Every structure is written in C-alpha cells, then in structure tokens.
C-alpha cells in the first residue's frame with residue numbers, strides 16, 4: 001500500500017500526511033515545487049511533483065500508488081478528470097476525496113461535479129464532506145487578525161460548523177488504511193457545534209487575552225476593502241462566496257460521522273485556538 005497525498009502544502013493535506021506517517025503507512029506527498037518542499041521538510045516526507053493543470057505530471061506522480069487523498073485546488077484549468085482516469089488506469093484502488101458539506105444541494109460547484117466524475121470512473125471512493133475549517137483562521141483570515149485583531153468576512157450573524165482539519169485528516173487516514181470498510185461511502189465531517197463569528201472572536205479574545213472583534217462587513221464593503229488591499233478578484237469572490245451560505249443561515253448543520261468513525265468527540269475551537277495562539281499575537 002502506498003498513498004499519494006495531494007495538496008500536501010495545504011491545510012488538510014499536510015495533516016493527512018502527518019496522520020498516515022503516525023500510522024506508518026507508506027506515502028508520497030504531491031507538491032508543485034519538489035525542491036522547495038524538500039528544503040522545508042528535509043527527509044521527513046517523500047515528495048513527488050504534481051500539478052493538476054499539467055497532465056504530463058500525472059504518470060510519474062501515480063507510479064506505484066494504491067490510494068489517494070485527493071483535494072481540488074483553488075483555480076480553474078485543472079485537468080481533474082484526466083487525473084482520475086489515469087489513476088484508474090494505473091491501478092489505484094481507492095480515492096478519499098475532500099469535498100464540502102451540503103455539496104448535494106450545490107450542483108454549480110466543483111465538488112459536485114468532481115464527486116460525480118469520481119463515481120463515474122468506477123473507482124472505490126470515500127467522500128469527506130467537510131464543514132468550515134478552523135484552519136481558515138490561520139489562512140485567509142490571518143492577515144486581518146494579525147494586523148487589526150479582527151475577523152473580517154461577510155458572514156453576517158450566521159453560524160457555521162467549524163471543523164479542525166486535523167480531525168478530517170484522522171478520518172482520511174482511517175479510511176485510506178481500511179479501504180474495504182470505508183469504500184463507496186460519504187461522511188459529513190464537522191465539529192461538535194456551529195458558531196457565529198462573534199462567538200469565535202469572543203473565544204479568541206479569552207484564549208489570547210487580547211481584544212479580537214468580528215467586523216461583520218457587508219459583501220460590498222468586504223469586496224471593496226479586499227480590492228483596495230490588492231487582492232485578486234477571483235480570490236475575493238471565492239472567500240465572499242464561502243460565507244454566503246453562512247450569512248443565509250444554511251451552514252450550521254452538525255453531524256456525528258466523525259465520532260462514528262473515530263469513537264471520540266471532534267475537537268473544539270477553543271482547543272484549536274489554544275494550540276495556535278502565538279500565530280495571531
């Protein structure tokens with residue numbers, strides 16, 4: 001068994017690689033820049049080049065691979081269907097695909113189409129339909145938190161089902177190491193409670209002992225501000241788009257699939273903030 005972990009440099013992929021390593025499951029980590037990854041991580045992981053927009057990278061990346069942790073990166077022009085087809089041709093026997101909660105109601109998003117094409121390819125799959133990553137606080141929410149001690153997203157007063165990407169990774173590693181048991185199933189992975197961003201700001205303030213606020217900008221104010229900071233239009237639209245279901249009250253569903261798979265309760269956001277609090281001060 002050898003697992004290919006795509007999106008190793010991302011919020012979920014890295015955690016999946018860590019969990020597989022803990023389980024001593026052989027793995028290769030896919031990155032676009034192998035040299036850079038080796039410089040950062042030395043010999044801790046084995047790296048292979050993979051760019052979903054360059055189909056000539058697929059064959060080598062898939063050599064000797066039996067299972068894949070598959071993520072879909074931001075951006076367009078991905079040769080995703082070709083990648084899945086080649087994986088089947090090369091004898092990969094299981095894909096754990098990182099999808100999104102409530103995907104079944106959103107036929108216009110990539111994940112809906114990707115789940116369909118993976119099923120159509122006839123390869124055993126496990127779909128992990130994830131809630132809102134706590135790790136977003138260290139990603140696209142980071143700059144405003146660090147510089148202005150505020151959460152700046154247009155999510156209104158809506159709640160969202162925060163989940164720790166380390167929990168998603170735990171489920172992914174379990175599924176990848178037991179394909180027979182987990183194949184052809186969907187799991188909705190959320191934390192134990194849905195929170196609004198006022199509550200998150202309050203918890204951050206308590207844990208970090210500094211005042212953190214939630215700005216609750218309108219979508220328009222969010223876009224104008226992000227544009228004035230020089231952000232890319234497609235990035236701004238993606239971040240705004242992620243928060244619309246939250247604003248509309250559609251993102252608050254909680255599910256106990258994590259506990260069913262792992263036998264324990266999911267991590268909570270207070271613990272997550274505690275673990276990384278130095279990052280934002």
Ligand SMILES: NC(=O)c1ccc[n+]([C@@H]2O[C@H](COP(=O)([O-])OP(=O)(O)OC[C@H]3O[C@@H](n4cnc5c(N)ncnc54)[C@H](OP(=O)(O)O)[C@@H]3O)[C@@H](O)[C@H]2O)c1
Nearest residue numbers: 007008009010011012031032051052053072073130132133
């Ligand atoms: N954030 C959330 O709350 C959330 C919730 C549910 C589902 N998701 C889904 O999770 C996925 C994103 O995962 P993530 O947040 O772990 O990633 P991420 O932190 O956004 O990191 C992006 C990753 O994509 C890789 N990448 C970018 N362009 C690529 C390309 N052309 N070919 C191959 N790899 C490429 C990067 O690899 P290199 O650095 O090597 O270039 C990096 O590993 C998305 O599909 C998103 O919809 C996110």
